[in-house]
Amino acid sequence: MEIYIVSDIGGTQMRVAAHNTEDLSRVNVKKIPTLGEGQTPTERLIQLIREVSGENRIRAIAVAAPGYLDPEKGIVYLAPNIPGWRNLNLRQHLYDVFRVPVYLGNDANMAALGEWKFGAGIHHRNLLYLTISTGIGSGVVLDNRLLLGENGLAAEFGHVTIDPEGPLCGCGHRGHLEAYASGTGITNFVRQQLSAGVRSSLSLDNNLSSKEINQAAQLGDSLAIQAFTRAGKYLGIAIANFLHMLNPSIVILGGGVTQAGDLLFTPMHQALQESIISPQYLKNLKITTAVLGDDVGLKGALALLITEFCQPIQNSSGS
Amino acid sequence: MEIYIVSDIGGTQMRVAAHNTEDLSRVNVKKIPTLGEGQTPTERLIQLIREVSGENRIRAIAVAAPGYLDPEKGIVYLAPNIPGWRNLNLRQHLYDVFRVPVYLGNDANMAALGEWKFGAGIHHRNLLYLTISTGIGSGVVLDNRLLLGENGLAAEFGHVTIDPEGPLCGCGHRGHLEAYASGTGITNFVRQQLSAGVRSSLSLDNNLSSKEINQAAQLGDSLAIQAFTRAGKYLGIAIANFLHMLNPSIVILGGGVTQAGDLLFTPMHQALQESIISPQYLKNLKITTAVLGDDVGLKGALALLITEFCQPIQNSSGS
Structure with a gap:
């Protein structure tokens, strides 16, 4: 199956979900602590994406991350609660491993996008x-x-x-x-x-x-x-x-x-x-x-993918 | 010649200019007081557009107007300095006379658009x-x-x-x-x-x-x-x-x-x-x-026409 990978990184936990690219249904989701012995948060994210993906083919990845970041350049300037996430080219790191388009968004922006596309x-x-x-x-x-x-x-x-x-x-x-x-x-x-x-x-x-x-x-x-x-x-x-x-x-x-x-x-x-x-x-x-509750970051990352990566689609009210 | 008509309405004066649709060069411009004996401001505007147009064929009209207005509906809700301009469907009035697409914009918005397209x-x-x-x-x-x-x-x-x-x-x-x-x-x-x-x-x-x-x-x-x-x-x-x-x-x-x-x-x-x-x-x-000085309203109305009426075009830096 071909899947989209969406992720929401917080200071305490990181979540990753996989969605079928055809009907956008969620086929897998996992949540782990952001920090862990012997691994950087970026290494943990990469491993979690691999686990959630399994044998499926990833088409694109979107990540909701906290702090100051440049969504166009894919760089996290400073995520205060995540050790080592300072001037981190997260897009490049993920692209180097997965070789698919990677999108990045600020968590509050992603939450807004999630509520806009799937919520209130x-x-x-x-x-x-x-x-x-x-x-x-x-x-x-x-x-x-x-x-x-x-x-x-x-x-x-x-x-x-x-x-x-x-x-x-x-x-x-x-x-x-x-x-x-x-x-x-x-x-x-x-x-x-x-x-x-x-x-x-x-x-x-x-x-x-x-x-x-x-x-x-x-x-x-x-x-x-x-x-x-x-x-x-x-x-x-x-x-x-x-x-x-x-x-x-x-x-x-x-x-x-x-x-x-x-x-x-x-x-x-x-x-x-x-x-x-x-x-x-x-x-x-x-x-x-x-x-949308705790799911808002993942839903927002999915909204980012289907509005930016797929051909831009209008909201239901769009004309 | 085929022309665009652009207009800037103020409490004191109204301006109308005609631009060649091919190279956007200005072919005529006139300025008259907004208020005058025996005519409403709308009648004066219509007459001024006729004078500035002459024998040329109008392709579209854009008007920069003061006060509260709805650019999508073409309605001026309230232009405090212009007698009678309250809940005025200016687009309809101009369309009824000239039978061409009519665009309307708030004067400050038009000034922003003018400076963006042609100014600082x-x-x-x-x-x-x-x-x-x-x-x-x-x-x-x-x-x-x-x-x-x-x-x-x-x-x-x-x-x-x-x-x-x-x-x-x-x-x-x-x-x-x-x-x-x-x-x-x-x-x-x-x-x-x-x-x-x-x-x-x-x-x-x-x-x-x-x-x-x-x-x-x-x-x-x-x-x-x-x-x-x-x-x-x-x-x-x-x-x-x-x-x-x-x-x-x-x-x-x-x-x-x-x-x-x-x-x-x-x-x-x-x-x-x-x-x-x-x-x-x-x-x-x-x-x-x-x-852009006093010309900013007219330039903004022209910018509105060429970004909204023509196919949307990017600013020079757009990619």
């Missing part, structure tokens, strides 16, 4: 995907094409300034969306309030996380509720900005922080309504949550 | 154009295609929040880029400082404008200098955000406020350097001023 974004030509967890990742599809920019560095929507005097972001700059609305931003706000003496069922320990804050909020803790209200407000302001800039027909929200549900979404919708410059941007706009 | 952006695939005058308009080309969004409402880069508690914008919201860095934003800041008793060679009269403030700054007035420094700083922060989101290879700045030159650009570059999350975004990035 089917039938949409213009899509904004935000994944809100420890940080904020994003991916954008415009007119049925992935937004990459000149060097594949586009779609860093977590790193837009909402307030130049705002809290520190993980990147070292102030007042980015990520510094307000990510799990880290929410946790930092609660820590700061606790340090200032605000009373709460939460306490200043090392395990404080947005998940724990969410649980406290669901039980009525007012500091915890305030933390999500604040995150939702800034998220709504940022989404209004993104609508003014991109005018998408769907915004898809994924990532662990969205588990907070209406605690986050109600203030988000309110701030969005207040911040939008014309109701036209909200007309027919769908705002929804991601549906 | 030649050879670039990913371009951000900002025109900074009374307000801030913008247009974006991504991968050699104009960014329009789902309903043609994209690229309102003047209306992104830089500080939710910031000064009022003309649109009624707070802290937008336009409220800081447009001519209006600069003038409002100076007015507010003068009202607060800050000493300056400028005075609180009705004629205070960014042009006058620029002249005072060139003569060393410290309030005037401060006004441009502040505008440049927020412009730099905003451009950093736009680079994170779009990763263009060129940023083109047009509009009267850019006449201030380094008064604006020096603080802009400094804030950009301070705000960018990775030097990769600035590598090979060109930041430059617009070159």
Whole structure:
């Protein structure tokens, strides 16, 4: 059988799946830890691809990888959680072994592509995907094409300034969306309030996380509720900005922080309504949550293959 | 001869030009006031197109128009400075008279397309154009295609929040880029400082404008200098955000406020350097001023015709 190989590399685990090139059905999938004794992550990836492929003939490979990378050149500049993945020509490494076309994409971009092709974004030509967890990742599809920019560095929507005097972001700059609305931003706000003496069922320990804050909020803790209200407000302001800039027909929200549900979404919708410059941007706009779960990276890599490697195909709504 | 008709409609003047479809050379051009006794602006436009066309056969028409419009539907929703241009199906009106394909574009988008095809952006695939005058308009080309969004409402880069508690914008919201860095934003800041008793060679009269403030700054007035420094700083922060989101290879700045030159650009570059999350975004990035002047709308309409009406053609650098 002829197969496509798709892979999703994370800091903890790597997944590889094989799909029949004729009907795109998944014929095999495996997941292993990214790090292992006596092997580099790249060696582990190559071995996993061999295992998942078996006797089948590989036609093309697509890999979703974290960090800064250049999808056109196939180079991972820096994947902070993967030892040795710095200025790594991953495409060349895989091509040298398998001798087939190799495609590479940033994990958040691949997630956006996955949701667009197989998930919540089917039938949409213009899509904004935000994944809100420890940080904020994003991916954008415009007119049925992935937004990459000149060097594949586009779609860093977590790193837009909402307030130049705002809290520190993980990147070292102030007042980015990520510094307000990510799990880290929410946790930092609660820590700061606790340090200032605000009373709460939460306490200043090392395990404080947005998940724990969410649980406290669901039980009525007012500091915890305030933390999500604040995150939702800034998220709504940022989404209004993104609508003014991109005018998408769907915004898809994924990532662990969205588990907070209406605690986050109600203030988000309110701030969005207040911040939008014309109701036209909200007309027919769908705002929804991601549906693909842990599979999103593999599905995105498959979407990349069938939109880039095969002849470009339109989404179902394409004309 | 067979000709393309291109038109640029402003609140004060409308321009129409005719181009030979074979070599794209301009064979005629005329400019008249947009408003006139006993005729609607649409009637004046139709008459001007007839005059400029003469005996030639029109193959297609493209119009650059101000305000909110839907380029796909050909409808001007609202052009604030043109009486009667509200929910106007301009495409249908022109088609009913001339019976040729009619294209419509927002003036800032057309300016971006003009600079991309014929001006400062030649050879670039990913371009951000900002025109900074009374307000801030913008247009974006991504991968050699104009960014329009789902309903043609994209690229309102003047209306992104830089500080939710910031000064009022003309649109009624707070802290937008336009409220800081447009001519209006600069003038409002100076007015507010003068009202607060800050000493300056400028005075609180009705004629205070960014042009006058620029002249005072060139003569060393410290309030005037401060006004441009502040505008440049927020412009730099905003451009950093736009680079994170779009990763263009060129940023083109047009509009009267850019006449201030380094008064604006020096603080802009400094804030950009301070705000960018990775030097990769600035590598090979060109930041430059617009070159097409008053002709930019007509040139943009011509660019629209030859990229949309003719078979899509790539920019010179396209491969």
